[in-house]
Amino acid sequence: MADGATPSQELDTFPKLLLENARIRGTRPASREKDLGIWQTWTWADAATEIRALALGLKALGVERGDTVCVCGDNRPHLYWAMTAAQAVGAIPVPVYQDSVADEMHYIYEHAEAKFAVVENQEQVDKLLEIKDRLPALKKIIYNDTRGMLHYDQDFLDSYEDIQELGRKYDQDNPGFYESSIAEANGSDTCTMLYTSGTTGRPKGVILSYGNMIDTAQNSIDLEGLSDQDEMLAYLPMAWIGDNIFSIAQSYVAGYCVSCPENSDTVLEDLREIGPSYFFAPPRIFENILTTVMIRIEDAATIKQKMFRYFMGVAKRVGMDILDGKSVSLGDKLLYGLGNLLIFAPLKNVIGISKVRLAYTGGVAIGPDIFIFYRSLGMNLKQIYASTEASVFITIQRDGEVNPDTSGKPAIGVDLRIEDDGEVMFKSPGVFQSYFKNDEATRETKTADGWVHTGDAGYIDNDGDLRIIDRSKDVGKLNNGAMFAPNFIENKLKFFPHIKEAVTFGHGRDQATAFINIDLESVGNWAERKNLAYSGYMDLAGQDIVYELIQDCVEQVNRDLAEDENLSASQISRFLILHKELDADDGELTRTRKVRRNIIAEKYGELIEALYSDKTHCLVEAVVTFEDGRTDSVTADVVIRDTKTNMPTQAAAE
């Protein structure tokens, strides 16, 4: 039903796909949202009506073809509609990260030359009002949630409903305008512009065409057999490319329903209630879910703990093979079946992944233990290698050929090539058009014949799967000439539930060292069971007993590293637990939670020097930025510990 009826010749923009979906599956659900505790559903026909009204309202306000319309807020059907509404009248929607502080927001609005903004609520309006004076181009701000907006009387503020009302009037006065406006666009036109969070420098505006999005979506739908019977939960930032593909492009092409959580704190409960069949989550989320499960198991009755441990052992042994369709002995099959009845199915039900038949993860490496946990439960979790510049998919693990260490084979239509220096390059239908107002960056990233530099070092293994080692610019050398791959080591550290973030140093040094952020939830729970009192992150992070806990983790990683001849030199010789959590608001992480090395190195220079001295303490002051942009400083005495490193063991462990 999904394909066949879709001659891609015609349906080459989202507004056109919307009209088609309203026509052929008008009564099927298009979006859902939980409001006041009750799930509300909009069919494709409803969505088309809402979008039409808003689009024409925007037109009546003076939106011209080519204008940029910024969209900002949590995942809400109304905001997704605003994106399509802008496109329907030829404007370019630019989704903005909803948790950006005002300054970051100012950069994007100014750079994108935004004339209109559609935002979720008072919070977002307030942020815009703060920077409005410095944004002369911004003409109108439209807000969806009217709560708290009663006394805002600025004439550039309008409510979403008022604009829709305006649109309905415009529709009566200008019959046929909407259809002709939609017909005017085609696949090569700009669909959206996404600002990459960027681990270095200012965000760049990535211009993607309808063709980029729709072709990529169609290819991945063909590969995985997605249809309008599927269900997706939209909870990752709208400004992120992944959400644009999973919650918009694939939904429009395949016709499946996208549900929006009640708010960002209720995602896990909503996941359980919606029971999606198709699910994406970054490794961090899978990790969090696993941590929560483990914490609850620790608190469960002994018999339950024993059952869980026993059957998880069975699952680990045969679950992956069963999922991959490999042959397994009858006894194991029966045992797994019993485990499913007693443990796996109820557990999946509690998490909310019972119905998931396809799950992706990507962005950063996922811990093998975590990956195997979900797969052995029978959830088809696969890794993808993705980028904004590729409209998401570069490689996808194929069913039945999933190896935890790789990123899989090139997606349909994608060509891969490894440069001499190890950098991965790709060419695909999803390759972005250009960076907005930044030709230099475009030339640096995209070659004249359409190949794109990923900036990642990797290789293609014997099975034809891509393996990523690290960011090529991050790969460095220790003073003895041995390779130092910081992300690789950090990921190994982060695979421990007690460690939330890690930053390693070693390039141009004699040994490798590390900053650690403990996971407050996991370590806090551990401390509680030990009857350890603590007042907050800083207090807990400084405790000796916590240092010992983390030291065990670091030494475990050292043992692993010792087994790898290339990396045995980068065993961690000293580490410290940071006195504050690294935070995107302080510029230490990107909005997608990647570590910004330069900034951290600059900010904590003192601590790094202390790591490479024989000091056992270091007094530091750090500036903390609150969400409203105010700053405050904290002082702490950070302890530094030596760790045991091992002689290279070669492959002796085998």
Place this chain on the structure above:
Amino acid sequence: MADHRKIGGVLLNVEGISLSFGGVKALSNISFDVREGEVRSIIGPNGAGKSSMLNCINGFYHPQEGQITFKGETRKQMEPHQAAAQGIARTFQNIALFKGMSTLDNIMTGRNLKMKQNFLMQALYFGPARREEVEHRKVVEEVIDFLEIQSIRKTPVGKLPYGLQKRVELGRALAAEPDMLLLDEPMAGMNHEEKEDMCRYILDVNDQFGTTIVLIEHDMSVVMDISDRVVVLDYGKMLADGDPDEVRANQDVIDAYLGVTHD
């Protein structure tokens, strides 16, 4: 902020209240009024009689002298449930929630006075009782939405951190749709960000529902920021009454409460 709010006539008038427990004088001759729609604070050092004053207003304590007029009705003696029926809701200094019940159920108890059906009908959850519960649930959901506590809707309150419990308690008071809300140290023990959130909610309640708010608070900066008028108590006596600037400038208050600089 304050320019679009409407402050109406006197809603509550407290005249010559004196309260003593045996030989201890908790309050002596306290008089002040609260106008409709304002945020009115009662401040003072520990043991100044702030909570006692609140307890008198909602009928928990019965002052030996003086009278309290609420909505034009003067009373000498009244019980807390009568105060509740008249439209006064409150929160407590030490959280008084049902720890084993969910957030939702706790807030639902705030609707108790508005429920018309009898116990049996509610237990059977039948006909009008069911319709009524749906109506009440709607109000409760709006409160949950207002306070942004959707994620803890079904969590037993005892498992929640302190700051959130305070918010649930405010939610329960709001569910009663009161005309006047008495808040006993709503921000005690909170960190800076939680305090800011709580201030926001208090101002929003006042602004959007027009609820009159009487607030006891320790944190001076908070009080000065959000109050229209402030009463200062010390050892059961009234030291000052006026807008935040007047109170801040009052020498007695500076000496007694803000403390004379010693160094």
